[in-house]
Amino acid sequence: MKGSLILPLTVSVICPAVDMTLVFVYGTLKKGQPNYFRMKKLVNGQAIFHAHAQTVEPYPLVIATKYNIPFLLNMPGTGQRVYGEIYRVDQKMLEFLDKFEGCPERYQRTKVQLEVQDGDGEGENTLKPGSIVEAFVYSKNTYEPEWLQTPTYESYDAYGDHGLTYVIPEDRSPE
Numbered sequence: 037m038k039g040s041l042i043l044p045l046t047v048s049v050i051c052p053a054v055d056m057t058l059v060f061v062y063g064t065l066k067k068g069q070p071n072y073f074r075m076k077k078l079v080n081g082q083a084i085f086h087a088h089a090q091t092v093e094p095y096p097l098v099i100a101t102k103y104n105i106p107f108l109l110n111m112p113g114t115g116q117r118v119y120g121e122i123y124r125v126d127q128k129m130l131e132f133l134d135k136f137e138g139c140p141e142r143y144q145r146t147k148v149q150l151e152v153q154d155g156d157g158e159g160e161n162t163l164k165p166g167s168i169v170e171a172f173v174y175s176k177n178t179y180e181p182e183w184l185q186t187p188t189y190e191s192y193d194a195y196g197d198h199g200l201t202y203v204i205p206e207d208r209s210p211e
Contacts, residue, residue, distance in 0.1 A: 056082075057130055058171035060089060060150055062097060062120035063106035063192045065133075070194050070204050074136065081129025087122045087163040089150040089171075094118075096188045100180065103208055104200040106192040109183065110146060110175040116190040122150065122163065122171055133174070143174040 064071040067085070075083040096115030097108050108118060125133065137143040147170050155163035163169060187198070194202040 056084070056124040056126055058086070058169065059083075059123050059125050059130070059133065060091075060120050060148055060171040060173045061123065062108055062118050062173070064194055064202060064204075066121050066192070069192075070202055071136075074132075075123065075129075080132040082126040083123045083129050084125075085121060086124055087155040088153040089120060089122050089163075089169070090153060090190075091118045091120075092149040092151055092168060095148075095175070096184065097190070097192060098183050098186045098188055099192070099198060099200045100183050100186060103203040105202070106189075107143075107179065107183070108173060108175040109179055110144065110177045115188040118189075119153075119191040122152070122169070130172075137174040139174060142176075144177050145172050146175055146177075147171070148173040148175075 061075075063069065065075055066072060074080060093112040094115045094117050095108050096111055097106060097118045099106055109115070133139075134145065137145075139145050150169050150171055152163045152165055152167045152169060154165055189198075
């Protein structure tokens with residue numbers, strides 16, 4: 037059509053808000069540990085680091101089994117205040133973590149009170165040092181009685197001076 041004016045079409049796309057859940061990791065999923073790469077794989081979902089934190093109550097963090105796995109025993113009031121990292125995760129990552137942690141058979145996802153040590157983020161997502169927040173944690177409600185006789189740790193490091201070499205899941209023999 038001669039003399040017609042064609043205007044560009046403007047389309048507004050509004051992305052739906054993604055619900056993010058706080059998860060506290062204290063073992064092999066922390067930065068610098070053997071399974072941290074799983075937190076960064078986008079195919080598993082989204083995990084955003086938000087703060088270093090410490091449990092408000094003491095818990096026994098032990099290293100057990102022939103694979104030297106760190107376990108947080110769900111026994112508040114015993115053990116030590118445990119250091120770890122708080123992540124905001126989307127539903128896909130939460131589902132991945134449930135599967136990776138063998139929840140609810142091997143680990144149980146429970147809530148824990150945490151004291152923020154330092155925080156990342158801006159605005160409403162900022163976690164202020166000294167503030168108390170609640171997050172999910174993967175802990176054990178059932179465990180071998182001898183685990184209570186093993187040393188407890190306030191911070192897990194797979195490469196620490198405890199001499200207990202962690203065995204990644206892919207290197208374990210079938211049960």
